[in-house]
Amino acid sequence: MKGKEITIYDLAHQLQVSSATVSRALKDDPLISLKTRKRIFEHAEKMGYRTNYFARNLRSQKTHTIGCIVHELQSNFINSVLAGIEKVTAEASYDLLIAHSAESYKKEISNARNLFQKRVDGVIASLSIDTVNLDHFSSFSEKHIPVVFFDRVEKSDKYAAVIIDNYKCGYEATAHLIEQGCKKIVIVTSSLSRNVYAERLRGYKDALFDFGLPYDENLVIINDLSEQAGISAANQILAMKPMPDGAFIANDFVAAVSMRVLKENHVAIPDDIAIVGFNNDVIGKIVEPALTTIHYAGREMGEVAATTIIGHLSGESTIQKINTIIINSAMIIRQSSLKRKRDRPATI
């Protein structure tokens, strides 16, 4: 069974038709009569024919591959986005090339270069925390290769973006804490060069203002969202006098780590301090008390990003027209933020 690979020439010869006919039939080209198509299909199947994508791509000058750059892989959010992208691209029979920058601008640049070398037909990306500009994507725009950013985006008329309304999320989380009676709310976040964090902070500020609370920049803790960052954020909170009675933390993992440290220091959650996380990670259901968080439809975000790229590639729409798409998000209230134990049941 080691034998040679079957080609369309073999099939053509065996069926006494031309290779062109086989090629067309295999793509289900209506130009070929249904009868011939069927005959060729069945024969190809029987012979164990597999299309040679290299020959096809070489000839057609398309790779049928979408490149994807993400800043993180150990994240439920990113994984659901990826699942959404995968679903859509697979349906359109595009391949997916996933590169991850591990939150490094330098790596992101080399990821982009790599995808460019691999001649992807389109790019979907979420920016690393320390990315300073979009120059590394210009090789794509120069060759008219479509690029769509998601979640961590940068405004540009050259590329489209799929995001959630981070401002609204920040506002709602803060308002919720205030409604629970919090008067001094810490926000633990990351680089304000990234839209997601900057926007949420803006929402936080506006909520404070609307409810008549003062904004104090000492209550803004900026770090890298690592485990260590969670520990030190908690320690900073513990050191504040008086201690804050609310915290809005940029992701559920950091929130969980902080909660652990706070509890070790005999701080009661939510009574002493109410906590809201972000992302709706599984960990939020494991920690005690269960974590109030913001849920975003990662899967949907991925699907939308992929659909946009593929629509563009098949000439249905143009990325320049679309520019920005906003996906839904919603707060999930659990015990960690419920100071006023009332009728409202915790959502699990």
Place this chain on the structure above:
Amino acid sequence: MKGKEITIYDLAHQLQVSSATVSRALKDDPLISLKTRKRIFEHAEKMGYRTNYFARNLRSQKTHTIGCIVHELQSNFINSVLAGIEKVTAEASYDLLIAHSAESYKKEISNARNLFQKRVDGVIASLSIDTVNLDHFSSFSEKHIPVVFFDRVEKSDKYAAVIIDNYKCGYEATAHLIEQGCKKIVIVTSSLSRNVYAERLRGYKDALFDFGLPYDENLVIINDLSEQAGISAANQILAMKPMPDGAFIANDFVAAVSMRVLKENHVAIPDDIAIVGFNNDVIGKIVEPALTTIHYAGREMGEVAATTIIGHLSGESTIQKINTIIINSAMIIRQSSLKRKRDRPATI
């Protein structure tokens, strides 16, 4: 800048050499004089030349791609394996095609078919929970495409395997619990068709025997390791009379979920029941008390698997010779299993 793509012919023409020389120089072939090579390199760089992998692969009949089938993506363990594989394959300038079966035999079959269609040069895989045989890999072995399994493997002389000593891990975990004074130890595990679970159970049994404890099959809880499974396992434990005083749980996530339910039912950990998990997931450091677990070097496992495949492909070694490679693993003792609070400090 939309212009045509540069080819080796363009470079050849511009530099007044033949296309063959350019081709060789670009692969750093020592046949070409260092001077010419350098000249060509620099010119290629300047012109923004990118190699056309389709033409190359079409000609060389190699894809330079390794396919990888995993049963899960939301797992730190799998992610570290993948990182290890990525490192090695990237160094050897192979591409990686990742497919995931989501613990479904059917999907695994279609993943395999897909990778075969894509003509990967080699395959690295970890079996899904319900995989019943290895027939879907026979197309690879027939074409002499090397396959290496890792972690969840099935014995076969056609394929190589990279694993940890699950028997030893099961034995040590159980022995540890016994040393802590446990007399009735539950084991929460999954399908015994998978080597990893069968072997650990064997270790569990032997440890019980060696320490003179009876083996009771009612203490073996088999489920699918989902969140729901963790909840029901805990409920089963709660219903046992007398309640077990030790539990060895197949992964840290399920252990964490079970702990939560147990604690909600006022069971003290480790005093009422000592717990050991598996995999050394981050979650083990978040739960309270911190979880004793078994650490396996996932990254190393990935590196070894990839090195084996690539060694085979470059003709350095043969997979038939190697067959099985065993990677180190070690228990990490934290509070969840320490009934006897003695000198031994908890490892964090």
Place this chain on the structure above:
DNA sequence: CTGAAAGCGCTAACAT
């Protein structure tokens, strides 16, 4: 509806 033929860009024998 089908066929003939050219060529995508690269590699590797074979020749110098």
Place this chain on the structure above:
DNA sequence: ATGTTAGCGCTTTCAG
């Protein structure tokens, strides 16, 4: 050390 040449397997005009 470098050049010549013949494809790799497919798609796609152009011609019937």
